[in-house]
Amino acid sequence: MNALITARGITKHFGATKALDGVDLDINAGEVHVLLGENGAGKSTLVKVLAGIHGHDAGTIEGRASLAVIHQELALVPELSVAENLFLNRLPRRFGFVDRAEMRRRAPELLRKVGLNVDPDAKVKDLGIAQQQMIEIARALDKDTSVLILDEPTAVLTDTETDRLLEIMAQLRDNRVGLVFITHHLDEIQRVADRITVLRDGRSVGVLGPRATTQHMIELMVGRPIDEQYPRARQRPGAPLLHIQGLTRRGVFEDVTIEVHAGEVVGIAGLVGAGRTEVARAAFGVDGYDHGTVAVDGKPLPRHNVQAAIKAGLGLVPEDRKGQGLVLTATVGQNLELVTLDDRDEKRLHDIAGKLRIKGRVEQPVKELSGGNQQKVVIGKWLLADPKVLILDEPTRGVDVGAKVEIYELINRMTAQGRAVLLVSSDLPEVIGMSDRVVVMAHGRVAGELPKGATQDQVMALAVQEIPA
């Protein structure tokens, strides 16, 4: 009756891979339809078929609705301004030239809609990844569309922005827009879903109602129950392995001191812009700093020197997999071996690929993998290097619930072998559940430290602290 788009029996092959196998999907006006499934289940492929980016081998798509899609991988032009990105393709024009005044007038309006507080003239490449995601969302909102598809928009967002986005989605639903929403965060699904289609290995294995339990969702998508979402196995802490002392970069972070001991997982929580990623990058030698020291296993590291940091036993899984983590032109295997080129070990490489359950062959181009599986490759590269201390910056972005548990088990194994992990994460349940203690940062400083068992409210109370006068 009010179906805007009706897809029946959609089948899609990539070479020998059957990415979609007879999938049905209805998109109804005034409804949030969630697509749920493991990494590589075919969600993004289905979206791309609906959007006409990929053709399909069999099946029918009916209904003519104007469609806007926010894709899983960001599609902004880094060198252009926020405003120019917002109106890309349909820049307001006057006498044949771009009408900058009109653009500047309309941009703040759109930015306000998504609650983003940035200068419309700022270059997109100077913004954080969460802010970039919000710009993508704002851009999609400007068009008058009857269907909006969002492919894992919340993977890079923190709670505040996610809340804002879910509110916007609820408003759109009330305005009779049909929404398709993909996420690996089951709590978000419970908050907005009207209907949930679960995909497994390219097939639709069930349609659930809005009141489905997380256990039910997990069983349907993974094929087995998961008892413990955060299976942290604590170790008795040993000698300090990573010592960040009084680290300061003027205007970015100040006097940050963090110590991580052998066998420990220390979490760093905080809002976007609190300086967590910046501290992690400075410690690893990617960026410089003004004062302070970083020592690994008692030995101080030279500033701004990644090679020395790696030699001393430090590793960093960066937050932006496409920009900093992966060589997209290379294969899965070539990416995995990047840190360990000097002592390559085929057997361990296949071993790690298996343990992480990377869906894709080692000799396959990494750009053909689904988003979550690409993320596993970035983590695998560093697990192969087996550093004394591994800094993980948002390691499970876009990873499904089952694979997350595998990654947590690998973290447990590292610490059981006397290694240490510094876990930067905006996913509060994760950072609380997997860390032995949580350092909370606010405005570039350490706002406080909480022991195991802290609540989300305690973390947030520290994270939103005002700057001490």
Next chain:
Amino acid sequence: MSTISIRKYASENGALAGLLVLALVIALMQPAFLNAQNLLNVGVQAAVIAIMAFGMTFVVVAGGIDLSVGSIAALAAMVGALTAGPVGLLVGALCGLVNGALISYGKLPPFIATLAMLSVARGLTLVFSEGQPHETDELVTFLGSNLAPSLPLPLLLMLAFFGVTGLILTRTNLGRRMYAIGGNEEAAKLSGIDVRRNKLWIYALSGLFAAAAGLVLAGRLGSAGPQAAAGYELDAIAAVVIGGASLSGGVGRATGTLVGALVLAVLRNGLNLLQVPPFWQQVVIGVVIALAALLDSLRRR
């Protein structure tokens, strides 16, 4: 073999298919093309560009470009003629090192740094030669000679450089790092790859290969000329691109470049055999380069 792997094989060898079609068309129009002596000639003609293009492949895979190879070839040959061949090689590698240093430590775009070197190396060639051609010594002349009546050394050298290039690209850490740096420099840096030092070696290799190509050319002609190899950098780049490498980095193979160089040589030879006027030859070559690049980009979709 399944249909998929056949299709994959064909698409990976698009340039090779193009070469075969080209050769077939020319052979049909002018059977003399298939004459053994003519085919050897084609090989020799391809050798200089191919050796230069192999060095260029390293640079392009690593996401750069080297416009100075023609000038470096001329300078190396001239220095070789005035002193000794090996000194020429050394000078070529040094020029490459300077390129690399300007690019990695001076942070100049490769286009600008090597454009400057194009001018400097050509200028030095003119200065040293005082504008005159100079005879090559025995060693260099030998490089351009025939080992046996139907065994030209340039052809063998081309194959040797081909083998070395393939080995470097696929079997050495330097080669693996070229792909990483060209594919995503930031990710390479964060994986502990010393991007700056590796670029130094990559441009030095390109300079060395260009010098070798210059010596082979001079050896063939028996003399080093002040304007030798002018414009060859464009042929080298064309060979690399026809071979399927991407100028945005991270993609490229030794076989592709070899085929690319052969395509250019076959085309020139064929056009001569068919007595196409030289002015028109340029037009045809340009069209073929555009077609090759176009086919490649269609294939990638």
